[in-house]
Each structure stands twice: as structure tokens, then as C-alpha cells.
Amino acid sequence: MPAKARNTPIKMTEAIxxxxxxVFCIEMYAQAHQLSGxxxxxxxxxxxxxxxxxxxxxxxxxxxxxWLLNTIDEFLKNRGVxxx
Numbered sequence: 001m002p003a004k005a006r007n008t009p010i011k012m013t014e015a016i017x018x019x020x021x022x023v024f025c026i027e028m029y030a031q032a033h034q035l036s037g038x039x040x041x042x043x044x045x046x047x048x049x050x051x052x053x054x055x056x057x058x059x060x061x062x063x064x065x066x067w068l069l070n071t072i073d074e075f076l077k078n079r080g081v082x083x084x
Contacts, residue, residue: 026041027052028065028069047079
């Protein structure tokens with residue numbers, strides 16, 4: 001007999017919130033620029049943007065999509081990174 005599913009809520013730790021935010025940024029950027037999420041994630045990692053998004057979560061997460069897209073574009077531009 002299968003075990004009963006538990007309806008206990010998952011505690012949203014800071015690490016989970018940061019991870020969700022980073023994934024959100026990757027997918028948002030990919031959609032806005034018509035790129036694959038995998039390609040964007042690789043570029044973000046190589047440019048140091050994943051670290052930036054994670055370490056600056058508190059300052060970044062409350063901003064809107066357009067502001068985040070502009071911030072990401074500026075970060076990549078300052079690093080000389082282009083995505084094709």
C-alpha cells in the first residue's frame with residue numbers, strides 16, 4: 001500500500017528563495033531575448049552573473065522585470081559579453 005502524501009508545507013529557506021530568484025532571472029532573460037534557458041545559464045555562469053544574482057539577492061529581488069533585464073544587460077555589457 002502506498003504511503004500517504006503529507007500536506008506539510010515546505011519551509012522557504014533563504015537558499016530556496018535565492019535559487020528561485022536566479023532561475024526566474026534566467027528564464028525571464030531567455031524569454032525576453034528568445035534564447036534557451038540552458039544557453040543563458042551557461043553565459044550567466046561564465047560571466048559571473050549567477051554569483052552576482054545570488055550574492056545580491058536582497059538588493060535585487062524586489063525590483064521589476066524591466067529593471068532586472070536592464071541590470072542584467074548592463075552587467076553583461078560591462079563584462080564584454082554578448083549572447084547570440
